[in-house]
Amino acid sequence: MDHLYIVSYDISNAKRWRQLFKTMHGYGEWLQLSVFQCRLGRRRMIEMEAAIGDIVHHREDHVLILDLGPAENVKPHVHSIGKAFEPVRREAVIV
């Protein structure tokens, strides 16, 4: 069952920041500066955690993964001021 996650990170080193930024695109949508929105199943979540763990420095950096709950049929309680918050959907990409 997919869950919706917000991943936010605080990385002290510019190189690692870029590396994580690039990697995170493989797991979710870029929301704001150091914030991503991801929709993941258990297996993908484990993969993402491992990928993040490989990049960050465990004493200097800090990554938060917030679980907003099951992605299907649940409206996350998010207050968004300014632009609207749209939960990532899972659908086929058609170009």
Place this chain on the structure above:
Amino acid sequence: MAENPDLPFIPARMLNEYVYCPRLGYLMWVQGEFAHSADTVDGKLKHRRVDKESRQRLPEAPDDEETIHARSVGLSSALLGITAKIDLVEGEGEVVRPVDYKRGKRPHVAGGVYAPERVQLCAQGLLLREHGFQVDEGFIYFVESRERVGVPFNGELIDETLAAIDGFRESASIGEIPPPLEDSPKCPRCSLVGICLPDEVRFLSHAGTEPRPIYPHTENGLPLYVQSPRAYVRKAGDTLVVEVEKEKVAAARYGETSQVVLFGNSSLTTPALHECLAREIPVTWLSYGGWFMGHTVGTGHRNVETRTVQYRASFDEEACLKLARRLVAGKIANSRTLLKRNWKGNVEEISPTLDALRRDLRNAFRMRTLDTLLGIEGTAAGRYFENFSGMFKRDENEKIPFDLTTRNRRPPRDPVNAMLSFAYAMLTREWTVTLAAVGLDPYRGFYHQARFGRPALSLDMMEPFRPLIADSTVLMAINNGEVQPDDFIHAAGSCNLSEKGRRSFIAAFERRMSQEVTHPIFRYRISYRRLFEVQARLLVRFLLGEIPNFPVFVTR
């Protein structure tokens, strides 16, 4: 001990799987099946990190010549018929101990280690003994809790290990897959549950209990369709980026992509293709009009047994006829249901047709040859398409935006025929990808005869789904106004969807594929996309003789 000398050595880690569940061992080792689950991904990632970390803690070079400390030791024995790669061998002189790394914490069971791990370790010990060492015990190192648990190699464990080797060799050499476990808590966590279909097979082979909905909920991705003629797909990190005239128009994450579908002359770079192959994402190539031209997959499926039973059955007339009857009957039944449910006029108008279709359906089961069966199918299709327009929504003037008088193809001459042809092409592609993914050969069928370049088995398998997926997508697209008369291009007597029309139509098709239905036999809810896979796997189970009949999917 070894009754079949041609049998390769059993790897000790496969012995582990066999002791966990004999069927799992067979699927993995004999049939070469593999699938990742959350647990196996976790295991792989943990093991990788341990290798890195432990290297710092445990010195590689022994300081004393007498001390043995060897990593990744590969050993085999013709006598035992097994082989192993041992994580670590340590000891002094002739006395050594194998050490095996396991993810997770030490389990709270007697002895601190589960039976499969104990047997695997003991097999490693027996191999070391074969090679002249004295081995009385081994250790399992639990990565997460950083604990070493000792396992003494007593007579009981050795007997158990030898019995497992014998049992495994036996079923591998006679080629008989062990039955699934009965209602076991192991199955929901088993990475091969979707291939094994334990509850489904039990249920269909002898009235077991209703299948648990384990399979429908495993994770999978969605397709990426590229149909814009100037599109260019390249790899950017872990994503596929689609550009049109140097401008990024879309992106799809590799980890969430199930297949890449390319129309016409849209292109894909070699690095992007390599990544698809590495991740086992099939790439299908279609003509501009959506005709299936072929697909690119990695080295192909390893399960030879599956293809062998498929070919064998395909040369057996009785077996072909048996399957063909069910497929045709399924198609007629589903067409009838669609017509009944979506009929917009009076019930009386359509009931003679529904009755006639029911007769056709019964007749299909009586046919003795593929030719006469084809005749019945044609008659039923005629009745059905004559009434197809009766399922279109009417406006206030009782008008419909499109009409269908006759079914025509190559080329389709009107919008409805254009959509039907396109939908069937999509369905053929979907089935070809699914069948290839489960290890079947899409080009060798039972009902449709092999003809050059025609994926006969895909055509067979899609029969019951023509009304359910293709026709109903056409209905949906028309009745919801998702395609309009100006979404078509007419040229020289033929009619085709425009680029924009095709995009909306593909979206409708995908929505249909994601829709969930209650499985009429298993009772759980499942998306059509998943269902295709289940049907393909059940065909394999049928061909292997594990279930007496192939259950064609028929909606209520």
